[in-house]
Amino acid sequence: MSDLRWPVLALSLSVLVLALLLLWARRPRTRAGGGGVLVAHTALLRSLPRFRSLARREQAVAALATLGAAAMVVGTVLLAARPTRPVTIEPDRNGRDIMLCLDVSASMDRWNLQVVASFRQLLSELDGERLGLTIFSGSSVAIFPLTDDYEYVDDRLDEAEAAFADGDFDYFTGAEARVPRASQTGDGLMSCLQRFEESGEQRGRAVVLASDNDPLGTGIFLLPEAAQEAVRDEVVLYGVGTPNMSDERAREFADAALTTGGEMTVVEDDGAVDDLVRAIQRLERERLESRATDIAVDDPATPFWVTLGGLGLLIGAALVGRRR
Amino acid sequence: MTTHLPRIKARLALHSHRRVRGVLQGEYASTHVGRSLDLHDLRTYVRGDDVRDVDWKASARSGQMLVKRYVATRKHTVLLVVSTGRSMAAVNDRLVPKQDLAVFVAGVVGWLAVRHGDLVGVAYGDAQGGRSRPASGGELRLEHSLGAVHDAISSGGAASDLGSVLEHVAQVVRRRRTIMVVVCDDQVLDDRLRTLLHRAQAQHEVLVVTLGDLDPTRDDLPRLVDVDHGGPLPDWLNGDRRLQEEYAGRLAADAQDLTAGLARLGISHEHVADHEAAVPAVFRLLERHRRARRR
Numbered sequence: 001m002s003d004l005r006w007p008v009l010a011l012s013l014s015v016l017v018l019a020l021l022l023l024w025a026r027r028p029r030t031r032a033g034g035g036g037v038l039v040a041h042t043a044l045l046r047s048l049p050r051f052r053s054l055a056r057r058e059q060a061v062a063a064l065a066t067l068g069a070a071a072m073v074v075g076t077v078l079l080a081a082r083p084t085r086p087v088t089i090e091p092d093r094n095g096r097d098i099m100l101c102l103d104v105s106a107s108m109d110r111w112n113l114q115v116v117a118s119f120r121q122l123l124s125e126l127d128g129e130r131l132g133l134t135i136f137s138g139s140s141v142a143i144f145p146l147t148d149d150y151e152y153v154d155d156r157l158d159e160a161e162a163a164f165a166d167g168d169f170d171y172f173t174g175a176e177a178r179v180p181r182a183s184q185t186g187d188g189l190m191s192c193l194q195r196f197e198e199s200g201e202q203r204g205r206a207v208v209l210a211s212d213n214d215p216l217g218t219g220i221f222l223l224p225e226a227a228q229e230a231v232r233d234e235v236v237l238y239g240v241g242t243p244n245m246s247d248e249r250a251r252e253f254a255d256a257a258l259t260t261g262g263e264m265t266v267v268e269d270d271g272a273v274d275d276l277v278r279a280i281q282r283l284e285r286e287r288l289e290s291r292a293t294d295i296a297v298d299d300p301a302t303p304f305w306v307t308l309g310g311l312g313l314l315i316g317a318a319l320v321g322r323r324r
Numbered sequence: 325m326t327t328h329l330p331r332i333k334a335r336l337a338l339h340s341h342r343r344v345r346g347v348l349q350g351e352y353a354s355t356h357v358g359r360s361l362d363l364h365d366l367r368t369y370v371r372g373d374d375v376r377d378v379d380w381k382a383s384a385r386s387g388q389m390l391v392k393r394y395v396a397t398r399k400h401t402v403l404l405v406v407s408t409g410r411s412m413a414a415v416n417d418r419l420v421p422k423q424d425l426a427v428f429v430a431g432v433v434g435w436l437a438v439r440h441g442d443l444v445g446v447a448y449g450d451a452q453g454g455r456s457r458p459a460s461g462g463e464l465r466l467e468h469s470l471g472a473v474h475d476a477i478s479s480g481g482a483a484s485d486l487g488s489v490l491e492h493v494a495q496v497v498r499r500r501r502t503i504m505v506v507v508c509d510d511q512v513l514d515d516r517l518r519t520l521l522h523r524a525q526a527q528h529e530v531l532v533v534t535l536g537d538l539d540p541t542r543d544d545l546p547r548l549v550d551v552d553h554g555g556p557l558p559d560w561l562n563g564d565r566r567l568q569e570e571y572a573g574r575l576a577a578d579a580q581d582l583t584a585g586l587a588r589l590g591i592s593h594e595h596v597a598d599h600e601a602a603v604p605a606v607f608r609l610l611e612r613h614r615r616a617r618r619r
Binding site for chain 2: 035036037038039040041042043044045048049050051054055058321
C-alpha cells in the first residue's frame with residue numbers, strides 16, 4: 001500500500017472536514033423551517049404504502065449521494081496528501097554512456113535507414129546504459145541527450161526512421177544549416193564528444209559513429225585529431241562504415257577507431273552489431289557499485305479513481321433524484 | 325389588537341337578509357323575545373299564589389289584588405369548543421389558515437347567539453389541557469373570547485387533542501345543558517373520542533364543524549413545512565400520481581368514517597373549506613339541529 005508524502009496535511013484536512021460536519025450537524029435549526037406553508041396531520045400521508053416506497057427510494061438515492069460525497073472528500077484529502085509508492089531503483093547497473101553519432105550528409109542517405117536499424121538492434125541488446133543520439137552534417141543537432149529511458153529512445157528512433165524513409169528534409173535542417181555546406185567526420189565526432197557530461201568521468205564512454213567518412217568542404221578538426229581528443233577524454237570510438245567507402249577513407253576511419261581502443265565495422269556486415277555490442281560490453285570501465293535506493297514515486301491512481309467514482313455516484317444520484 | 329367580530333359581521337351582511345333573520349329568530353327554538361331580566365306582568369290574585377308575590381303598590385292603585393309574575397327567562401348557553409393545538413396553525417386545502425377559519429366559524433355561531441340574547445362560553449385547548457371562559461352575553465366578551473382562541477393557536481404550541489378539550493369541558497361544565505359547537509380539524513374517531521362525544525351528547529346538543537387539511541401531494545404547492553416536526557416536507561411528494569390517488573382514497577375513507585361515526589352518535593356535522601362556505605355551513609348545521617330537536 002502506498003504511503004502519504006504529507007500525512008500531516010491529510011490529518012489536518014480530515015480534522016477540518018470533521019469539524020465542519022460537526023458544526024453543520026449542531027447548527028441551530030429554525031423550527032419554522034425558514035418559511036413555507038404549514039401542513040398538519042402528515043401522519044396520514046406517512047402511513048401510505050406509496051409514501052413508504054417513495055421514501056425508501058429517496059433514502060437509497062440520498063445514501064448513494066452521501067457515499068459519493070464521502071468518497072470524493074476522502075479521495076481529495078488523500079490526493080492532497082500525495083500518496084506515494086516506494087520504488088527500488090538500481091541506478092546505472094551498467095555505468096556506460098553511449099552516444100550514437102549519425103552522419104546525415106547526402107552521401108549517407110542510402111545507408112541511414114540501415115544504420116538506424118542497427119542502432120535499434122544495439123538498443124535491444126543494451127540494459128541500463130545511457131544512450132544519446134546526435135546527427136551531424138555541416139553542424140550537429142542533438143536529437144536526444146543521454147538517457148536511460150529506452151521507450152523514449154525507441155520513439156525517437158521511430159521518428160528518425162520515418163524521417164529517413166520519407167526523406168523528410170525538416171528533420172535534417174539543423175544539421176545542414178551551415179553555409180558554405182560542409183560535412184566533416186572529424187567535426188561530427190568532436191561535437192559528439194562534447195555531448196558527454198563533464199562529471200561522468202568514472203563511467204565508460206563510447207561513441208558509435210556511423211559515417212562514410214566522406215568530408216565535404218573544410219572543417220576544423222580532422223578525424224585523427226578528433227580521435228586524439230577522444231583518447232584524451234577516455235572515450236572509445238566505434239565506427240560504423242559503409243561498404244562503398246574508399247580504402248583510404250576506411251583505413252583512416254578504422255585507424256581513428258583503433259586509436260581510441262575501439263573498432264570499425266561496416267553497416268552491411270552480418271553480425272556487425274553483435275560485434276559492436278560485445279565490444280561495448282567489454283567496456284567495463286567501472287561497474288558502479290549499484291546500491292539499490294528506495295525512492296517514493298507519486299501514486300495517485302487509487303484516490304483519483306475513488307474521487308472520480310464518488311463524483312460519478314453523486315451526479316448519478318442527483319440525476320435520479322431530479323427525474324420524476 | 326385584531327378585531328374578529330367586525331369582520332364576521334361584514335361577511336354575514338353579505339348573505340341574504342332573510343336567511344340571517346331566519347337564523348336569528350328562533351333557529352334554536354327560543355321561548356322568549358325580550359332581553360330584560362325584569363320583564364314580568366301582573367295578574368289578579370288567585371288562591372294559592374304566594375303572598376310574597378303580591379304587588380302591593382299596584383294593588384293599591386288599581387283596587388284589586390295583583391301579583392307579580394316573572395317570566396321564566398330561558399337563555400340558552402352556546403359553548404364554543406375549539407381545538408387549539410398546533411395543527412390548527414396549519415393551512416387547509418384552500419391554503420386558508422385553519423386558525424382564521426376556526427375563529428371565523430366560532431365567531432359566526434357566537435355572534436348569532438349574542439344577537440339572539442344567549443350566553444356564549446368558550447372552551448379551548450390542546451394536548452396539554454383545556455382552558456375555558458365562562459358563558460356570558462355581549463359582543464365585547466365574545467370578541468375577547470375569540471381573541472383568546474386566536475392567540476392560543478400557534479405553530480409552537482402543543483399537539484392537537486380534541487379529547488383533552490372535551491374532558492376539560494366535562495369537568496368544568498357540570499350541570500348546564502348547552503349547545504356545544506365543536507370546531508376542530510378532521511378527526512379519526514377512536515374509542516376515547518367516541519366515548520367523550522357520547523358523554524357530551526348526553527348532556528349537550530353537540531354540533532361539530534371540521535376543517536380539512538392541505539393535501540401535500542398536490543402539484544402546485546409552495547414549500548411545505550410540517551407543523552408537527554418543524555421541518556420541511558420532502559419535495560418529492562408533489563406530483564406523484566399513485567401517491568395522490570392513495571392519499572385521496574384514504575382521506576375519503578376517513579371522512580366517511582367520521583361522518584358515519586358522528587351520525588351514529590346523533591351529532592350533526594359539517595365540513596368547512598373556506599370563509600365563503602363557512603356561513604352556509606353554519607346555517608345548515610343550525611337548521612339541521614333545529615329539526616332534530618323538534619323531532
